[in-house]
Amino acid sequence: MGYAAARGGLKAIEAAERLVARERVLGDSPWLESKQMIEKLRLAVDRVMGEGGLWDEHLAASALRQAEGDPIEAAHLLRSYRSTLPRLAYTTPVDVDDLVVLRRIVPAFRNPPGPQLLGRTTDYTGRLLDTNDETTQRTTAEKMAAFLEESATTTNGFGDDSEREGDRRPRRLLDLLRDLDAVVDRRRVDDPEPFDITRHAARPPASRSARLATMARAETGALVNVWYRNILGPDGYLHEITLGEVRHGRLPVTVVHPLTGHEISIGEVRVTEVEAIEDLNGIDEDRGRFDVGYGLCFGHNEKKAIAMANLDIACERDRGRSFLEQSILLTTDGLDASGFLEHLKLPHYVTFRSMMERKAAIRQHQDHS
Helix, strand or coil: CHHHHHHHHHHHHHHHHHHHHHHHHCCCCCCCCHHHHHHHCHHHHHHHHHHHCCCCHHHHHHHHHHCCCCHHHHHHHHHHHHCCCCCCCCECCCCHHHCEEEEEECCCCCCCCCCCECCCCCCCCCCCCCCCCHHHHHHHHHHHHHHHHHCHHHHHCCCCHHHHHHHCCCCCHHHHHHHCCCECCCCCCCCCCCCCCCCCCCCCCCCHHHHHHHHHCCCHHHHHHHHHHCCECCCCCECCEEEEEEEEEEEEEEEECCCCCCEEEEEEEEEEEEEEEEECCCCCCCCCCEEEEEEEEECCCHHHHHHHHHHHHHHHHHCCCCCHHHHHHHHCCHHHHHHHHHHCCCCCHHHHHHHHHHHHHHHHHHHHC
């Protein structure tokens, strides 16, 4: 009887898998190419790479397609695949000043060192649903592209190539604030080894690198939620939150050549980097200076990087007085949270039967008392 039931359950599972594959592969619409997803669903692909902890646009697009658009499931697929890959080498530490900026805004300063580069963003577009057909949208996009190409020099403020290159690596606002001695300097001189969250579980109290690595791979919505619930400072007042810089650009990846011993570039990744400025006004804080929080994550994901930078400061100011660090380390991973949630759909017959028996025993005792 038990074997027959098991066989019946196995057949039902296999049938469910076939239904998923049939609708994804054999639908009426054309096959969704990975290149289409990378170009048209760029932010979704970037988010999957960040939460999956693996930079590969084509694999992330394939995972997103297989997951039928569910970013958490896609990140799960990508992270599972990542766990099967051999670790062939370690990249060398990269200087984020080598970032080739594609987008750079400085909300805190009207005339920052270097230009403001709006880049590719929907920040200034009206939230109006475009119901035009594909042909109309393509025509509009082609006209806009032609206009931007004609006016590129005047619009972007670029002159010759050397000027363009300098604008792509502008000086940081944080450097200016340090020159003015206006920020608390939390840089370390001992340069400790970064915490590897892929090999060890991060638990409080944790190093700053462990917190930042955890947030970089966290589920974006979960991290934004934790930030939103913790925008009150230790003194109970609203944080004076200001963004110093928001950057999106290309960062080189380098390794040491095994034969020559020289550093060589093996590619590049796109990252989003944020420096957040906060007013220090606590009793035991340096009220004559600001503090700066940091966030950096794969791809173009400004929501995550902004939440990271502000939570970085919040953890520093909190100093273990609340459960903030614990919440960041233990509750923001989308795979952990969804895995626990998804397991609730699995059979729990024995568990629920024992609960029913306890309830019946309690009621029987109450009836006799």
